Amino acid sequence: MSASLPQGLIDYLGQSPSPFHATASLARLLESQGYVRLLERDSWQLKRGGRYFVTRNDSSLIAWQMGQSEPSESGLRMVGAHTDSPCLKVKPNPELLQQGYWQLGVEVYGGVLLAPWFDRDLSLAGRVTFRKDGAIDSRLVDFQRPIAVIPNLAIHLNREANDSQSINKQTDLPPLLACVSGAEAPDFRSLLAERIEQEHGLTVDQVLDYEMNFYDTQAAAVIGLENDFIAGARLDNLLSCYAGAQALQDAAEAGQWAVLICTDHEEVGSSSHCGADGPMLEQVLRRVLGDDESFTRTMQRSILISADNAHGIHPNYPDRHDNNHGPRLNQGPVIKINHNQRYASTSETSGLFRQLCLEAEVPVQSFVVRSDMACGSTIGPITSSQVGVRTVDIGVPTFAMHSIRELAGSQDLGFLVKVLSHFYRQEQLP
Template identity: 60%
Template sequence: MSDNLQRDFNAELCAFLDASPTPFHAVDSMIKRLAAAGFQALDEADRWFLEPGQGYYITRNDSSIIAWRQPTDRCAVEHGWRLVGAHTDSPCLKVKPCPELHRHGYFQLGVEVYGGVLLNPWFDRDLSLAGRVTYRTTEGDITSALLDFERPVAVLPSLAIHLDREANSSRSINAQTYLPVVMGQTETKPDFRQLLKLRLQDKGVESVESVLDYELCFYDTQGATLVGFEQEFLASARLDNLLSCFVGLQALIEGRDDRIGQVLVCTDHEEVGSMSACGAQGPMLAQWLERVLPEAGRRNRSLARSMLISVDNAHGVHPNFSDKHDSNHGPLLNAGPVIKLNANQRYASNSETSAFFRHLAEQVQVPVQSFVVRTDMACGSTIGPITAAELGVKTLDIGVPQFAMHSIRELAGSQDAYGLYRVLQHFMQVQRVPG
């Protein structure tokens, strides 16, 4: 039975990854699943009339989302909130504002590098284009729509090794000159905004007068799939960190307990520092909390009984590069979720929160691993320390182990997402947290 549940879970995870090529599409995918589960949309500009036991969600910038089940005020104070946090963005190549290039008969688009992209794997992939387009309607209104070309429309060809004999030993990538993407062959330079208008019309948006601006990125059209001799691995784009968004979403939907405030917060811009109106270093989560518990004293008492689990993937030990890990802290794929620790507070885990997670995992029979970066290497960070500092809430950093983080195609264990989901679902239902 558990094998069937894991297989079904992975099938839904793959469908979510394929439907979510950008943060805008990821939030849209989550909204559809929340609506199907009975959650109601709220607008931050409206007054809210919240009913205990009802699920709600809000979005900001179309790329960040907070979803929750509203407890009674008494339960919120007595039991606190169980929060799961993740981020919707992934490193990618974004189209520039004036991107058109026409060289030697080839139509190209200039791009910016978003986040810490592993650039080499982007070459020679079948690329499509997706994101948000803002336009003026024929009635004079300004509105936005999600756009996805869906099929391969571009490629970034490698230079042949015959023309660069040092390619395998010393080639470095100049992001300005090497990355303009080839879209096709034309006699003249096309108007990119006009192409977007035509694509919107092809998708059934008929009232477009002119495209004013856009936020678009390229993505690999190869879909998520299970690979390996026994399908041990999950291969996909954007595992960091849409895998965590999906796991947290399913834990919220399936872990209902009306006595406890259950929250999923998935914010944008983590890969570039989280400092934005819809990022973890912005005010979105704190402003939400002020609205669901307006009285400051009760809100602070509730936070003291709350806990946030920041979910962001961890570096699994690569068999060809095991020297990049501390020998006692090399997480294995398919060996359970990873508690992430750092003495310098790059991760927010402490002995109480990590012990509590171990306790929860034992109760649902899911193994747990630990990750500490080599002492002579720099450590990345997550939304965990940022949110802990903003709210003063007890926080744990965890994630499933993966290979090729920030590549155009990443690899995780096919057992780990479902195992993490089981622990987070249990976390959503516990009445007390440590401290």
């Protein structure tokens, strides 16, 4: 594995504290590789061999390389991931003044592991919509430095904290921003207006609305005695977005039909105009492929690799896994299987991925959830049912998924990029 690969992921994570920033970072990377940004509201003039991408809602992105062959004969090599991660989002009227402190009301987004959010150095990032000179505009903002914290209650005041502790999402989570003195009430929108001026040099007339989330300012890092691990926020699933973009770049010279899909809102079901359960992918592909017959024939020859992190077997909690399906960090990507269609893998698509791993000399593992536990899901089944493409669900094994700081194997990133690059190079799909 290239030594620059983990550092590239660490840099990408640092540039991507929100889905909007993650998409903007991907867009910059693609443009540096010669991809042309298209606007969905414009007419497209596509050329064979061209490389293009579109974004929607500033938080979802689809990039593709036009192959020289007929797509209805060769199919599309597609990799899918998602740009969002569980977090705490600021409410519309968030100002809370309690006991002389300024706090912000937050809404829990997705299946957040809440306890690790306490006592962390937090900042804010997202998108702000405002009015300036009578026109409506939006900008991305990132406070970057620590501006908030959710302090724990001292154990002296909560003697049962280490035995059993429930977290009330309404009352226990408002982050603390500042001490308040005097009669003037803090205004969050004014704070955002000041930040827009600092970041973008714009003096806005009024902040109309925003989508802002808190995030941990501690940078991702390669850790462990032998540098075995990557620790950081939003590894689920920005690791897969980054790996997909790297693989697309690595396989560019092959000239095959290749697609990268990174959509928002997976953590809350994907039902949005820019989510996997929305029309974005089908609308883009129909514009690229042409008439209904060409679209259907192409989809029937295509393969989607849905790349989303898997649960590695935890050494402290091995009983939470099926005995025969405990993926280990740094032992390669994991094929995720669920016969109740929480994952879209079939014997055919799983077999294809195993073959790709064999050819790329990448180890491969399997995951099946315990039969007495509920199974999560991915964009795989959703995308497969939306456009009718054969799909395999895979991902790198991870600890502490949905925590504020997750853990993955440093070698697994290289394994994933290698097998995805090999997939993008395939001349013919089965």
